[in-house]
Structure formats: C-alpha cells, structure tokens
Amino acid sequence: MRFITEPSKQIPVILEADLCVIGGSCTGVFAAVQAARRGLSCCIVEKQNCFGGVATAGMVNVWHSLYSADGRQQVIGGLTEEMERRLIDRGARVENTASAGLRFNSEHLKIELDRLVQEHRIHPFLHTRYAGxxxxxxxxxxxxxxxxxxxxxxxxxxFIDATGDGDLCRDLRLKSYQYPQLQPPSTVFLLNGTTPRERCDLGKLIAEHGKEFSLIDDWGWFGDVPGLPGISMRADNHVFGVDCSVAEQLTQAEIEGRRQADAFVRLLQKYADPSYELIALAQHIGIRDTRHYHTAFRANAHDLLTGRRYPDAVLNGTYRIDIHHQQDNGITFQYLDGQTVTYYGKTEACIQSNWREEQGLTGPPATYYQLPFSVLVGDFKNLIAAGRMLNADEDAFGALRVMVNLNQLGEAAGVAAAICLDTGRPLQQIDGCAVRALLNKTGSRIV
Ligand SMILES: Cc1cc2nc3c(=O)[nH]c(=O)nc-3n(C[C@H](O)[C@H](O)[C@H](O)COP(=O)(O)OP(=O)(O)OC[C@H]3O[C@@H](n4cnc5c(N)ncnc54)[C@H](O)[C@@H]3O)c2cc1C
Known part of the structure; x- marks a missing residue:
C-alpha cells in the first residue's frame, strides 16, 4: 500500500459537554435522554439525517413485545413504553399486541425522536460523522x-459508542471478535400491494421465475405499516457473504440489496400483478451483525434461555433467539418454552425440535431473561459501548440484538454515565444495582 502524509492542523473544539453519544439510534438517543434527565449536558453525533437508526433510516417498524413470554406481565417499560405513548398521543397509529409487540410508521418515530432530543436540550449533530x-x-x-x-x-x-459497529471502540483498538458466520444484512423497502396467498404464492413464483431475476427462494418477513393500507414493509431479502463493517463490502451490499428489491418487484409485476410498485427503499441497508467487543460479562444462550436473574440486571428481555443463516436460505428461532424451528425459504418447509427436551430440562420454562450491568463495562473509565456490538455468544446475540433490548442497554448506559460523573468514579467502580434502581425509578420494569 502507498501512503501520503496529511499535513497536521489545529482542530477547533466545537463543543464541550458532559456526555457525547456517537450514533443516534434509539439506543443512543435513550442514553442521552436518561443522562439529560439527571442534569448532564449531552450531545449526539449521527451520520444520517435523522435519529432512530435501523428503526427509521432502515425502515424496520417493529418493536417486539414488552410482555413476558406467557403474556401475563409487562417486563419492559422505560423510554420504549414512553415512546409508544408519545406516538399515540401525536395521533400516529400504533399496533400493539402482547404477543407480537409494537408496529409503527417509522416516519412518525423520526419526528418524535427530534422532539424528545429538543425537549431535553440535547445538542444534535445530524449529517455528522464520527471520524476519530x-x-x-x-x-x-x-x-x-x-x-x-x-x-x-x-x-x-x-462517551457512549452507539454506532452499531463500535467505530469508537475500533479506533481505540479495544479487543473485538466476530462470529464465524455473520448474520446477513437486508435492504428493507415499501411495496405498494400486499402479497396474500390468494393473489400470489410468493415461494412458488420465486421457485418458478426467480432465476430470470437472479433471485433465490430466500426466507424473509414482511408486514403492515399502520395507517397505510395496501402498503407492505418488506424484509425478505438477504445479501450473503458480506461484512458490512468493511467499506468496500458495505458498498457492494448496498448495491446488491437494492438490486434484489427491484428484482423482486419486477418479478411480481410480470408474474402476479402489474400494479405492484416500489414505493421507497430504506436510506441504508439494514445491518444485523458485524463486530463485538469484550466486556466484563459475556451473555450466553443457556443463561438467557433458562431465565437466569441478576441483582444488577439492567435489561429484561423476552424475544426469542432469531438467527438468519449465512450459508443457506434459512432462519432458526429458539423460544423460551423449548420450541426450535428452522424455516427454509418462503416455501415454509420447516424443521422442528425442542431444546428443553434435548437438554432434559423439566419444570416451567422461563418467561423472560435478564442481563447484568457488567455487560456494559469495558476497560475504559469513561466509555460504554451500547448496541449490537454487545458481548454475547452467537445464539444469545440472536435474541439480544432486537431494539426493545438495545433500547434498555442505551438507557442503562446513560444512567451509568450520570452516576460516574456525579460520584467522580470510573465506570468499573460503580454499582450496577444503583443503575438498576435508578432505571426502575423512572419507569423501567426490571423486576
Ligand atoms: C433487516 C432487519 C430487520 C430487523 N428486524 C427487527 C425487528 O423487527 N425488530 C427489532 O427490534 N429488531 C430488528 N432488527 C435488529 C435491530 O434493528 C438492530 O439490531 C438494532 O437496530 C441495532 O441497534 P443499534 O443501536 O446497535 O444500531 P443502529 O440502529 O444501526 O444504530 C447505529 C446508529 O449509529 C449511526 N452511526 C454509525 N456509525 C456512525 C459514525 N461513524 N458517525 C456517526 N453516526 C454513526 C448510524 O447512522 C445509526 O443511526 C432488524 C435488523 C435488520 C437489519
């Protein structure tokens, strides 16, 4: 590789704050809000034109259930619940069921996150990229x-690194790892026209005509956008074999993801109904998995699925393990009640088993899981990485990576930052139970 020397220059200090959050998904925004509510001056640096990350710019409009797996107890609250109320109060349509969770229109979330940031006097930097x-x-x-x-x-x-990939941690050369098989990214898009079985059997159509459009019979999901009848949000494509934390591969993934979305619509137009139309593509490809960073605690699937409890818990979760395969067109779900299901493609052929029976577990299954505060504690005294770069084994990550979970880690990071600055202690010396207590005081439900 050839090098060129960039002349050194003085960089203006444009802001001094108590807390700087890099990355403005709900993880980052909720971290800043929790800190601001405890009197910290905060800023958020976000490279897109809006807050919300995958939930807005990535068009993923689903937050999973706030209730325990048996539906009996609400175990997730905090800013996730508050945001649901705010969306409803502003007249946005929100679908909420104890089993499926919340579905909303991402455009409303963008606007409500702007308001939340402004109300808390958080200094916003949009169209601004963290660079070193x-x-x-x-x-x-x-x-x-x-x-x-x-x-x-x-x-x-x-500082809180909420960039998803952990860009700040990377530049600090913190110890990281990747799974041998990354969960592949998807380009979400909006389609004018739903695809109920009576109009077209997608699996069959793709099996018959997919080759003509270079499409495989891939597993995927789609759903409604509340308030927009006849429009579906599609997440049924994958770009395989790419690591989106590598610039060149991210570029290729964006182009291939858009190609797949376009090919899918053209196939429908030609073989199902000419009235299908592509309405909007997400601002960026949705990235599921890249790097992870070591911290004092590594989440593991066994403790998660069996519902281990921690005195310093900062997260309650109920979402199942959900792994999109890298090597084939499959997806595996593992539920707290023991059910394991793998689907291959849209044909809905599936393989089922029961992990509890296989492990000889008896008695009632767990209805939710927890994570301790130490999952956020790394080597730096004044830095937390919160988001999908979290320290977890591959299966545990499959469950933890969803937004209702990462929103809570963001909130915990903001509270921890406030405690550190109030007490003058480094992150490693603060009490996770105090973080939990403060979170519960302000609406979390970490019981
Ligand atoms: C297609 C798809 C479907 C999914 N479906 C669901 C679902 O239905 N429900 C669910 O809960 N979860 C779902 N997930 C998972 C979930 O959306 C992600 O795991 C989660 O959003 C990750 O949150 P995060 O805050 O870590 O990262 P992100 O949401 O990616 O946020 C990172 C933010 O940091 C910003 N950023 C990154 N680098 C920089 C930089 N250098 N400078 C400034 N800003 C930067 C980004 O622009 C972004 O706003 C899905 C994921 C994908 C990809």
Missing part, C-alpha cells in the same frame, strides 16, 4: 467529527 478519537490512560478525551463545516472536536467527560 483521542484518549489517554484508558480515558477518552475528545472525538473528531466531520460535517459541512469540516472537521471539529467534541470534548466530553463521558
């Missing part, structure tokens, strides 16, 4: 950002 970091003695001092004004620095007393 400076640190000393395991303490982050400042981050560099780039936007229309050029390059600037933000100094803060605490």
């Amino acid at each position: 970091v400076t640190a000393e003695n395991n303490c982050v001092q400042a981050v560099f950002i780039e936007n229309k004004d050029g390059r600037g620095a933000i100094r803060a007393r605490f």
